[in-house]
Amino acid sequence: MAWKAPLRDMQFVLQHWLQVDQAWPQLSLHSDLDLDLAVQVLEEAARFSEQVLAPLNAPGDRQGCRLEGRDVRTPDGFPAAYRAYVEGGWPGLACDPALGGQGLPLVLDAAVQEMLFASNHGWAMYTGIAHGAYLCLKAHASAELQARYLPGIVSGEILPTMCLTEPQAGSDLSLLRSRAEPLGDGSHAVTGNKLFISGGEHDLSGDIVHLVLARLPDAPPGSRGLSLLLVPKWLSNGQRNAVHCDGLEHKLGIRASATCALRFEAAQGWLVGQAHGGLAAMFVMMNSARLHVGLQGLGHAEAAWQQARDYALERRQMKAPGRTEVALGADPIHLHPAMRRSLLELRVRTEGMRALGYWAAHWLDLAAGAGNPAQRAKAATLAALLTPIIKADFTERGFRLASQALQVFGGYGYTQEYAIEQTLRDSRIAMIYEGTNEIQANDLLLRKVLGDGGEGFALLLGELREEAGASDGRAAMALGRVCDTLDAVLAKVLLIAADDAEYPYRAAGDFLQLCANVLQAFAWARTARCIQALPVATAQRREKQESVEFFFSYLLPDIDRQVAAIDAAAAPLAFIAESS
Numbered sequence: 001m002a003w004k005a006p007l008r009d010m011q012f013v014l015q016h017w018l019q020v021d022q023a024w025p026q027l028s029l030h031s032d033l034d035l036d037l038a039v040q041v042l043e044e045a046a047r048f049s050e051q052v053l054a055p056l057n058a059p060g061d062r063q064g065c066r067l068e069g070r071d072v073r074t075p076d077g078f079p080a081a082y083r084a085y086v087e088g089g090w091p092g093l094a095c096d097p098a099l100g101g102q103g104l105p106l107v108l109d110a111a112v113q114e115m116l117f118a119s120n121h122g123w124a125m126y127t128g129i130a131h132g133a134y135l136c137l138k139a140h141a142s143a144e145l146q147a148r149y150l151p152g153i154v155s156g157e158i159l160p161t162m163c164l165t166e167p168q169a170g171s172d173l174s175l176l177r178s179r180a181e182p183l184g185d186g187s188h189a190v191t192g193n194k195l196f197i198s199g200g201e202h203d204l205s206g207d208i209v210h211l212v213l214a215r216l217p218d219a220p221p222g223s224r225g226l227s228l229l230l231v232p233k234w235l236s237n238g239q240r241n242a243v244h245c246d247g248l249e250h251k252l253g254i255r256a257s258a259t260c261a262l263r264f265e266a267a268q269g270w271l272v273g274q275a276h277g278g279l280a281a282m283f284v285m286m287n288s289a290r291l292h293v294g295l296q297g298l299g300h301a302e303a304a305w306q307q308a309r310d311y312a313l314e315r316r317q318m319k320a321p322g323r324t325e326v327a328l329g330a331d332p333i334h335l336h337p338a339m340r341r342s343l344l345e346l347r348v349r350t351e352g353m354r355a356l357g358y359w360a361a362h363w364l365d366l367a368a369g370a371g372n373p374a375q376r377a378k379a380a381t382l383a384a385l386l387t388p389i390i391k392a393d394f395t396e397r398g399f400r401l402a403s404q405a406l407q408v409f410g411g412y413g414y415t416q417e418y419a420i421e422q423t424l425r426d427s428r429i430a431m432i433y434e435g436t437n438e439i440q441a442n443d444l445l446l447r448k449v450l451g452d453g454g455e456g457f458a459l460l461l462g463e464l465r466e467e468a469g470a471s472d473g474r475a476a477m478a479l480g481r482v483c484d485t486l487d488a489v490l491a492k493v494l495l496i497a498a499d500d501a502e503y504p505y506r507a508a509g510d511f512l513q514l515c516a517n518v519l520q521a522f523a524w525a526r527t528a529r530c531i532q533a534l535p536v537a538t539a540q541r542r543e544k545q546e547s548v549e550f551f552f553s554y555l556l557p558d559i560d561r562q563v564a565a566i567d568a569a570a571a572p573l574a575f576i577a578e579s580s
Helices: 007-017 020-026 035-063 078-087 106-119 121-127 130-140 143-155 278-314 337-369 373-414 420-431 437-452 455-468 474-497 503-533 539-555 558-568
Strands: 066-068 071-073 158-163 179-182 187-198 207-214 227-232 243-248 259-272
Touching: 007 020, 007 035, 007 106, 007 337, 007 503, 007 539, 020 035, 020 337, 035 078, 035 106, 035 121, 035 420, 066 243, 071 243, 078 121, 106 121, 106 278, 106 337, 121 278, 130 143, 130 158, 130 207, 130 227, 130 259, 130 278, 143 158, 143 207, 143 227, 158 187, 158 278, 179 259, 187 207, 187 227, 207 259, 207 278, 227 278, 278 337, 278 373, 278 420, 337 373, 337 503, 337 539, 373 420, 373 437, 373 455, 373 503, 437 455, 437 474, 437 503, 455 474, 455 503, 474 503, 474 539, 474 558, 503 539, 503 558
Parallel strands: 158 207
Antiparallel strands: 066 071, 179 187, 187 259, 207 227, 227 259, 243 259
């Protein structure tokens, strides 16, 4: 059951759902790009993912990484795969041509990232943070640091890490203790311990640069006292910096990813951005990482859907209801209603997520290259609103859909004979790192929605209502109704929050899921309109129409439960008594 890149659906989203061939000529950065070239890029990424990465996925998971002195050895085949990745020019896909990049849009990069994570999540962890680090340094580093390190990140010679977490400080960055002492030559001596650092040490790239949050001697307390420093593995004189890998985590999933405990012993580093302004600089990197983590959830969902579909087509059990002729005494299980429903939900949720994930990346392209400041500001606002929804919803669905897919396999799914058990294990971490899903929900409702009184959120609702008004079909009318529902829920949240400061925190998780389901309704309403451009007799048009009908009949009612949960959150939560 080999994984295959979903190129047909990717092209549908780009060509029909997003209509990038009409959008790109209007963007200053991508005016010379056309759909044919984009499809060629995706086909090459598919070959790399299918032929190089996918075969290493299960062996890499079983072998894992090993620590030899100060060095980490990745699973067999991983360094060679990385060399092929670099030779193919993939690290610089969406980077500035002036720095050696290819300057392609982020929506194409999103599709490539989906393929990398779907085919081999453990391997893709080494490369997944690189674009965020590139953006961070491009926005905040000095010209000297940019000249020294950005070309290497773009070429793939250097791989970066993000060093936030410490043993006593997980999500609460105000508790960080790592410190940075000025050395008098413009550099700093960085000392401290960092935990759960993905790719903190490995044998893939020639150098590793660690982006480390630490405190200068005059730092104010709390998160406002954090500075960001770049600490390389190798110094310019050829000596190894004082960064030590003290151990590798033994994890439930992504076992081929080296998750390291790092110790900095007066390691030489350089300030990125302003002193005590590290959090703002780091968030450039984290926002990019959060979209990529959402794409991990999409990749897991796609892998789970393919695995369950292929197994259900070949596994025979019993006679399906209404079937009078049964070959070999049993029907393929995909003919049984319970399995059909599970498989349809896997397909529909996954394809809806793909449209929304690429839509968010497309807004980022518009924010960077649209024709006027108002368009760019609107695009940036919409991308910021979509990011926490995509991170939280896609990763939760990636895990839940993988579990649902495992159920299709029955007992076989619980063994290593089939890939689904690894997909389930690998998918779980994405709900935790780069800001837990609970933090994403708080970020959405407290900061992004209530923070401006719902102004930015009105822009998002405006986009959805525009789609609802674009046709008079059942899907468009249903979208209009759920937009009214979401509008009414937000008004109620604003009203209750005025008298109960904790209420938004209690309602945030369900509010995010409500938004995600309304966005899925938007995705399928737009799909219902877009498939009119497909030839009538094609399998793709028939499947999309079936998916539209399934979503609005079977999945849209989830919204009623989420509205009820948001209403119920008006009641205070009890406190848990301390254990004796």
